[in-house]
Amino acid sequence: MAEKVLMKGNEAIAEAAIRAGCRHYFGYPITPQTEIAAYMAKKMPKIGGVFLQAESEIASINMVYGAAATGMRVMTSSSSPGISLKTEGLSYIAGSDVPALVVNVQRGGPGLGGIQPSQSDYFQATKGGGHGDYRMIVLAPASVQEMASLTIKGFNLADKYRMTSMILADGTIGQMMEPISFEDAEIETYEKPWALTGHGNARKHNIVNSLYLQPDALERTNFERYEKYAAIEENEPMWEEYMMEDAEICVVAFGIASRVAKNAVVAARAEGIKVGLIRPITLWPFPTKALRKAADQCKRFISVELNMGQMIEDVRLATECKRPVSLCHRAGGMIPSPEQVLESIRKAQKGE
Numbered sequence: 001m002a003e004k005v006l007m008k009g010n011e012a013i014a015e016a017a018i019r020a021g022c023r024h025y026f027g028y029p030i031t032p033q034t035e036i037a038a039y040m041a042k043k044m045p046k047i048g049g050v051f052l053q054a055e056s057e058i059a060s061i062n063m064v065y066g067a068a069a070t071g072m073r074v075m076t077s078s079s080s081p082g083i084s085l086k087t088e089g090l091s092y093i094a095g096s097d098v099p100a101l102v103v104n105v106q107r108g109g110p111g112l113g114g115i116q117p118s119q120s121d122y123f124q125a126t127k128g129g130g131h132g133d134y135r136m137i138v139l140a141p142a143s144v145q146e147m148a149s150l151t152i153k154g155f156n157l158a159d160k161y162r163m164t165s166m167i168l169a170d171g172t173i174g175q176m177m178e179p180i181s182f183e184d185a186e187i188e189t190y191e192k193p194w195a196l197t198g199h200g201n202a203r204k205h206n207i208v209n210s211l212y213l214q215p216d217a218l219e220r221t222n223f224e225r226y227e228k229y230a231a232i233e234e235n236e237p238m239w240e241e242y243m244m245e246d247a248e249i250c251v252v253a254f255g256i257a258s259r260v261a262k263n264a265v266v267a268a269r270a271e272g273i274k275v276g277l278i279r280p281i282t283l284w285p286f287p288t289k290a291l292r293k294a295a296d297q298c299k300r301f302i303s304v305e306l307n308m309g310q311m312i313e314d315v316r317l318a319t320e321c322k323r324p325v326s327l328c329h330r331a332g333g334m335i336p337s338p339e340q341v342l343e344s345i346r347k348a349q350k351g352e
Contacts, residue, residue: 002181009147009173012180013103014039016148017075020155020187022101023049024074026063028056028082031115032171033105036077057082061089061102068098069208071195073155077103079171080121081112083129090164091130095210097194097225099158101151102136103167105174108333116333117171119255119306125168126284126314133222135229137165137236138283140254144178149185150281156188157236161228168283170306172256172335238281239290243269247276249348250294252315253304254280256335261304264341273349283311291318300348301325304341306334 007015014036017025025040037053044051050067054060060076067074078086083104093100104125108118125138137157139150147169154165196206212218240258243265244250253261258279268275278294280287294301301323303312309327316325328344330336 002183004179004181006177006179007144008035008175008177009144009169010035010105010175011039012144012148013077013151013167014043016151016182016185017101017155018043018047018049019182019185020073020152022073022075022155023047024067024072025050025076026052026054026060026067026074027076028054028060028078030079030082032107032117032174033077033079033103035174036103036105057085058089061086064100065089065093065096065098068093068100069096069196071192071197073101073159075101075103077105079105079107080109080118083121083124087124087130090136091132091134092210093164094130094134094136095132096208097162098208099162099164101154101158101165101167104169106168106170108331114333115171117256117306117335118331118333119170119257120308120310120331121168122283122305122307122310125166126286134225135163135284137161137163137232137285138168139165140168140281140283141173142255142258142279144173144176145180146281147173148180148182152185152187156186159188159190159192161232162194163228168255170255233285236282237285237287237289239287240279240281241290242277242279244276244278244294246274247294247297248299249273249275249302249345250298250300251275251277251302251304251341251345252280252291252311253277254283254311255306257304257306260336260338261341263338264345267338267342268345273345275345280311286314286318288318291315292320295319295322299323302328302341302344302348304328304336304344306336307331
């Protein structure tokens, strides 16, 4: 039996990053993710790593860019408004095709909002976030165990595809404590012949750059990048299905909302309602095929979210608008209760 340790979600991310080979962390404190930086500040010096609290979020993401260009596994973390400050740097990282891991433990917004949990950065994460045509791999943990395992997965995917992976968590999972294990972690390594490691006149110079003055060269680079994105959409979607075998209603939820929704599904089943759950684990690439298949079986869909309705657009796109999709949500740091989700399921059963 795997040995387990009780950890807070934020600390699980930090420990998993260290175990994945991350030795460079650049960040800036902001609630509710500050424990990640605090953990790294304590642990990195002991293992020969680098912890640096930058003067700002803008500085920290550009430090990530520099370290990533050398081929090192590097990470930063923040919460919603801090991620907004990092978006120019995220675009530069994407334009330069270097791998990095970014963690967003979301809080309510817009503006300073509040420090309570939210999922209101879905659009920002899945639709790019900064300027230009680019994507990030977006992983959405629903437990402290997944905070750890998806962090390692995020580093693996970032190196595999030379791009940014983002852990899109929420304040609840960042702050909650659960027993977890690191024993099944699969850490992958990749050759990085493109990295700026010094050439010693033994190879051609490597250049990391996102500036293309010739428009045809920039267009060609964008087309090549989207060929890579298409391969990711084909090969990397991750999701969980729960009680979907005979479901006539499908609830779609991620993160902490999926745990609330799962309780509601169990309660609805006790009332004889045939309902199931699809939980996207990758928000990009979105599990489109799973939702499309469910649309051939289910009569209605319910998107459960901690925002004003963002993922619901991707649910409608994935199902090609074949079935009605309703929204069950709270915002501003509030979390839907199982009873609220159950009531939405009852209404869907009645065709409302």
